[in-house]
Amino acid sequence: MAKVIIYPTNSLILSDMVERFGHEPLAMMEKIKKIINTVGVDSPPLNITPEEPKRGLKYAAVEVPAGVRGRMALIGPMIELAEAGIIVGDSSISFGCMGCARTNELTKFLIREKGIPILEIKYPRTEEEGQDFVYKIAEFLKSLPSGSDEE
Amino acid sequence: MSDKGNPVLIALVSCGSEYAGVQSELEKAASTLNAKLVYPEMDVATLDTIGMEFGLEVASPDLRLMMARAKAVVEGVAKVDGVFVTSCFRCAEAAIVRNELRRYIFEESGLPVISYSFTERTTAATLLTRLEALTTIARRKHLLARTKQTGITAGIDSGSTTTKAVVMKDNEIVGEGWVPTIKVLESAETALQQALDQSGLKTEDIQAIGTTGYGRFLIGEHFKADLVQEEITMNSKGAVYLADQQKGPATVIDIGGMDNKAISVQDGIPGMFTMGGICAGASGRFLEMTAKRLGVEITDLGDLAIKGMGENVEMNSYCIVFGIQSLVNSLAKGSSPEDVAAAACHSVVEQIFEQQLQEVEVKEPLILVGGSSLIAGVPKALGDLLKIDVIVPPHSQLIGAVGAALLASGYVSE
Numbered sequence: 001m002a003k004v005i006i007y008p009t010n011s012l013i014l015s016d017m018v019e020r021f022g023h024e025p026l027a028m029m030e031k032i033k034k035i036i037n038t039v040g041v042d043s044p045p046l047n048i049t050p051e052e053p054k055r056g057l058k059y060a061a062v063e064v065p066a067g068v069r070g071r072m073a074l075i076g077p078m079i080e081l082a083e084a085g086i087i088v089g090d091s092s093i094s095f096g097c098m099g100c101a102r103t104n105e106l107t108k109f110l111i112r113e114k115g116i117p118i119l120e121i122k123y124p125r126t127e128e129e130g131q132d133f134v135y136k137i138a139e140f141l142k143s144l145p146s147g148s149d150e151e
Numbered sequence: 152m153s154d155k156g157n158p159v160l161i162a163l164v165s166c167g168s169e170y171a172g173v174q175s176e177l178e179k180a181a182s183t184l185n186a187k188l189v190y191p192e193m194d195v196a197t198l199d200t201i202g203m204e205f206g207l208e209v210a211s212p213d214l215r216l217m218m219a220r221a222k223a224v225v226e227g228v229a230k231v232d233g234v235f236v237t238s239c240f241r242c243a244e245a246a247i248v249r250n251e252l253r254r255y256i257f258e259e260s261g262l263p264v265i266s267y268s269f270t271e272r273t274t275a276a277t278l279l280t281r282l283e284a285l286t287t288i289a290r291r292k293h294l295l296a297r298t299k300q301t302g303i304t305a306g307i308d309s310g311s312t313t314t315k316a317v318v319m320k321d322n323e324i325v326g327e328g329w330v331p332t333i334k335v336l337e338s339a340e341t342a343l344q345q346a347l348d349q350s351g352l353k354t355e356d357i358q359a360i361g362t363t364g365y366g367r368f369l370i371g372e373h374f375k376a377d378l379v380q381e382e383i384t385m386n387s388k389g390a391v392y393l394a395d396q397q398k399g400p401a402t403v404i405d406i407g408g409m410d411n412k413a414i415s416v417q418d419g420i421p422g423m424f425t426m427g428g429i430c431a432g433a434s435g436r437f438l439e440m441t442a443k444r445l446g447v448e449i450t451d452l453g454d455l456a457i458k459g460m461g462e463n464v465e466m467n468s469y470c471i472v473f474g475i476q477s478l479v480n481s482l483a484k485g486s487s488p489e490d491v492a493a494a495a496c497h498s499v500v501e502q503i504f505e506q507q508l509q510e511v512e513v514k515e516p517l518i519l520v521g522g523s524s525l526i527a528g529v530p531k532a533l534g535d536l537l538k539i540d541v542i543v544p545p546h547s548q549l550i551g552a553v554g555a556a557l558l559a560s561g562y563v564s565e
């Protein structure tokens with residue numbers, strides 16, 4: 001099983017596909033679930049406190065807006081754990097959306113820079129493209145090593 | 152501070168505030184004022200088309216979300232009393248969207264709008280004055296419509312540097328007091344006593360009191376004030392009253408001791424406004440430091456500046472430390488005190504122009520108020536920069552106190 005970072009990081013479809021092929025998706029939903037369930041932190045809606053943008057300084061300098069650093073405080077550690085990545089380009093907002101273009105740029109850069117196996121694929125616009133899209137992702141996921149969790 | 156009754160509904164049109172650690176501060180400030188932040192609903196499909204529809208193609212989906220929410224406000228899909236437009240500080244893309252949305256919402260809906268760019272360090276206290284002004288405009292429109300003072304009322308403006316007080320009777324200022332703010336309560340008492348002495352009236356003659364400024368809550372409680380109100384509302388009311396510009400549009404620029412405000416006013420009611428306060432270089436404190444360095448009284452700095460040519464002095468920074476250093480260097484190189492005084496006035500005004508007036512539509516008449524307006528070089532520098540006539544009304548340093556006394560008289564009639 002490989003830890004696979006997905007982009008958009010909150011894409012339910014991508015996350016589900018990764019899971020179906022026996023790997024662990026690294027996705028925002030899990031991350032958000034964890035922080036909103038953190039006992040003792042009361043900062044709705046996401047429980048992000050001023051500490052997160054400070055933690056985000058690990059990934060982006062202080063002149064980068066707080067909203068980017070706050071997001072990076074969640075995404076950055078996931079990228080660090082990633083053993084593979086799937087980046088879907090030009091996707092529709094309903095497929096998954098990170099909200100901030102600067103965060104998107106930095107996220108994709110950090111995934112690419114990591115030197116892990118990556119599938120970069122365009123979001124499909126026709127049924128035919130859709131089938132090809134699913135096929136390519138499936139092949140990529142099948143190519144990833146299984147059993148890293150047993151090491 | 153919080154008004155009872157139905158909460159004021161404020162549409163939060165924001166990008167990333169929930170990721171920047173400031174959301175809870177926004178909520179905290181709103182609940183203090185009995186306001187409720189609401190998120191205008193829109194169809195998610197509009198996010199794909201709103202950029203082209205609005206004419207502003209941006210890469211960030213959250214900025215498109217802001218546009219869609221602004222549209223929902225303007226079209227009345229979301230029923231709100233005011234709008235708070237906010238995005239991350241230092242994001243150029245968001246700054247463009249924020250400014251255009253503010254203008255769009257204000258012009259198309261007439262709702263009061265404020266905008267602010269936050270960092271993770273933005274606290275509820277910083278947001279409070281801005282949100283308080285927004286809720287006041289929404290909640291107390293009838294009070295703000297008051298154009299004449301009636302009865303005997305007092306207004307006290309407890310500012311960061313000085314405390315001002317006026318006593319008004321039958322639409323006339325009959326006494327005024329102006330003292331440095333040292334101990335907030337004592338300074339307020341002294342200023343009020345000065346005003347009472349000048350008016351020949353006694354404390355018990357006062358029928359209603361209004362307070363404003365940084366110390367408004369403390370002195371409001373002490374004097375059992377009828378009206379305790381932030382300075383955006385009070386100052387703009389006082390400014391248009393004193394300048395006799397109560398009808399139609401006006402722009403009020405208030406350069407105070409610690410911060411400054413640029414307020415776009417319509418019929419005496421603030422619409423768009425910005426409030427500085429991060430940099431002392433754009434405040435009266437910069438002029439105080441310059442006067443000290445030149446060895447003149449702050450009151451004489453303006454006359455000195457009028458005689459000088461600011462262009463003769465090279466200033467490398469607006470900063471209160473490095474800017475003053477530039478002025479000192481110029482003096483050492485032989486610049487005249489007149490030129491240095493003029494350069495200092497120009498520096499303050501230029502910074503306000505660059506940082507605040509870009510966000511507020513400057514409509515004439517332009518009314519300059521606050522202690523710094525009395526330094527003649529400041530209105531001159533502002534007029535030169537904007538190429539328009541600048542009005543400095545009589546008692547221009549007392550606008551907050553006058554606005555407070557004027558609006559407090561609403562409680563006399565009631």
